[in-house]
Amino acid sequence: MRQDIVIRGTTRTGLVILLPDDLEFGVLIQRLREKLAQAGRFFQGAEATVQVGSRALSASDQDAIARILDEADMALRTVTKGGDPVAEAQAALKAAEQSRHSGTLPAAALLAESETAMVVTRTLRSGQSVRHQGDIIVLGDINPGAEVVASGHIVVMGALRGVAHAGCTGNTGAFVAAIKLRPTQLRIAHVIGRAPDEQDNLQTVPEVARVRDGMIVLETPTESKR
Amino acid sequence: MGQVIVVTSGKGGVGKTTTTANLGTALAQLGNKVVLLDADIGLRNLDVVMGLENRIVYDLVDVIEGNARLKQALIKDKRLDTLYLLAAAQTREKKDVKPQQMRELTEQLAREFDYVVLDCPAGIEDGFKNAIAGAQKAIIVCNPEVSSVRDADRVIGLWDAQPESKGPAMLIVNRVRPKMVARGDMLEIDDMLEMLAVDLLGIVPEDEHIIVSTNRGEPAVYHTESKAGKAYQNIARRLTGEQVPIMQLQDDESIWAKFKRIVGLSRG
Numbered sequence A: 001m002r003q004d005i006v007i008r009g010t011t012r013t014g015l016v017i018l019l020p021d022d023l024e025f026g027v028l029i030q031r032l033r034e035k036l037a038q039a040g041r042f043f044q045g046a047e048a049t050v051q052v053g054s055r056a057l058s059a060s061d062q063d064a065i066a067r068i069l070d071e072a073d074m075a076l077r078t079v080t081k082g083g084d085p086v087a088e089a090q091a092a093l094k095a096a097e098q099s100r101h102s103g104t105l106p107a108a109a110l111l112a113e114s115e116t117a118m119v120v121t122r123t124l125r126s127g128q129s130v131r132h133q134g135d136i137i138v139l140g141d142i143n144p145g146a147e148v149v150a151s152g153h154i155v156v157m158g159a160l161r162g163v164a165h166a167g168c169t170g171n172t173g174a175f176v177a178a179i180k181l182r183p184t185q186l187r188i189a190h191v192i193g194r195a196p197d198e199q200d201n202l203q204t205v206p207e208v209a210r211v212r213d214g215m216i217v218l219e220t221p222t223e224s225k226r
Numbered sequence B: 001m002g003q004v005i006v007v008t009s010g011k012g013g014v015g016k017t018t019t020t021a022n023l024g025t026a027l028a029q030l031g032n033k034v035v036l037l038d039a040d041i042g043l044r045n046l047d048v049v050m051g052l053e054n055r056i057v058y059d060l061v062d063v064i065e066g067n068a069r070l071k072q073a074l075i076k077d078k079r080l081d082t083l084y085l086l087a088a089a090q091t092r093e094k095k096d097v098k099p100q101q102m103r104e105l106t107e108q109l110a111r112e113f114d115y116v117v118l119d120c121p122a123g124i125e126d127g128f129k130n131a132i133a134g135a136q137k138a139i140i141v142c143n144p145e146v147s148s149v150r151d152a153d154r155v156i157g158l159w160d161a162q163p164e165s166k167g168p169a170m171l172i173v174n175r176v177r178p179k180m181v182a183r184g185d186m187l188e189i190d191d192m193l194e195m196l197a198v199d200l201l202g203i204v205p206e207d208e209h210i211i212v213s214t215n216r217g218e219p220a221v222y223h224t225e226s227k228a229g230k231a232y233q234n235i236a237r238r239l240t241g242e243q244v245p246i247m248q249l250q251d252d253e254s255i256w257a258k259f260k261r262i263v264g265l266s267r268g
């Protein structure tokens, strides 16, 4: 039985907030406010699905939740009922953990729970992917056809030629940095940028990709400080 | 125990069968006992390229299913007596064989031969899984084209991800056109080697002799004037542990010198 509010990210659905069944609604609302405050700006800009379990929510209860999300600069996408997705999530995580070994994470695998940085010490080749809640550091290359997805930043100490998605749960402040930034496609939160079809004036210095004015821009690390 | 080497690529038509036939023949010419194994069940080709099609009585599936003994199914080459072929079944499917059965078969062959060379089918499905199951080394064949490089990368990833610890994948770049290199399209090959980041076993030029020899059922390594044949002979020597510079072609010296610089010390 779930005791506390659980916040998870999945790349497909964005952020999911799971509410425990047996907390009184007033307490629950207060707890949600605290939780989001603790997370600071981590979830800023994210769209969340609220999973209410077996609880029945009135329209005004829903409004209350929507308001709390709004205060935290988040948007309520939908409210869903039933099931205990935590167990499923854990099973998926376990499978993900096992297959991370073989380099083939299932595409729909949920993100790892920890929010610390994950360090990948090999090159990701076509068809391989890594997903993590938190930052990802890769000591190696990301080849075309490979994919890295993080709720935080992505730093590649090598060539990034495949697809990288930073801030996947909606954090537009996330960045993607690489020694050689030549991505097929870059995503930061919901913003998508792709390589220009004509690749001229390619930089030979490390670059950082960020969202500026709703668009992904590439900058040198010095320009990118803020 | 001999070595079990799979020749694979992901993408079809890049030269796996050509490589298996020429490399196997070259290894046998060096005095090794070699068996070529056609793992492309349902689409067999290797027997044709070797000119041995008319001698097939039993095939790989017959051996695996116990319809024939291994000795009965091995076809002796018509030119070299240390070279053998185990043909693929033409009327069966890839899923009729299981990885464990291939492992047992290659293990049995490795007890008698110095080299067991497997011609892998295109793709990454059942046929591929069967072919790599028993191999300790992999030769990835790739053409200097983006799609081929992409598939090579995928296959190298799958090779590395196997639970058993196996040797690193080695790369052969096939169908390289010296003219293309001379025109400065060099960068492409340079980038390709950088991205795939595996040992370069050799570079094989585009060569009309390959087509002629394929049709005649006589591998190009028999033709002294074939540059591709020469390249395969060098590759065979590298496989046996000899240090051979990546390419020595008199008339294209300057071009191949560039390769030497890029690939430097890398060898299989």
Ligand SMILES: Nc1ncnc2c1ncn2[C@@H]1O[C@H](COP(=O)(O)OP(=O)(O)OP(=O)(O)O)[C@@H](O)[C@H]1O
Residues within 6 Å of the ligand: B009, B011, B012, B013, B014, B015, B016, B017, B018, B019, B040, B045, B120, B121, B122, B174, B175, B176, B204, B205, B206, B207, B208, B210, B211, B214, B228
């Ligand atoms: N170096 C070369 N120069 C010229 N032609 C070549 C060369 N290498 C291969 N070819 C030609 O390319 C074609 C495909 O070669 P091959 O059958 O060896 O490829 P494969 O990878 O085994 O194909 P498949 O995936 O269908 O099994 C053949 O017609 C062959 O003659």
Ligand SMILES: [Mg+2]
Residues within 6 Å of the ligand: B016, B017, B018, B040, B045, B119, B120, B121
């Ligand atoms: Mg073939």
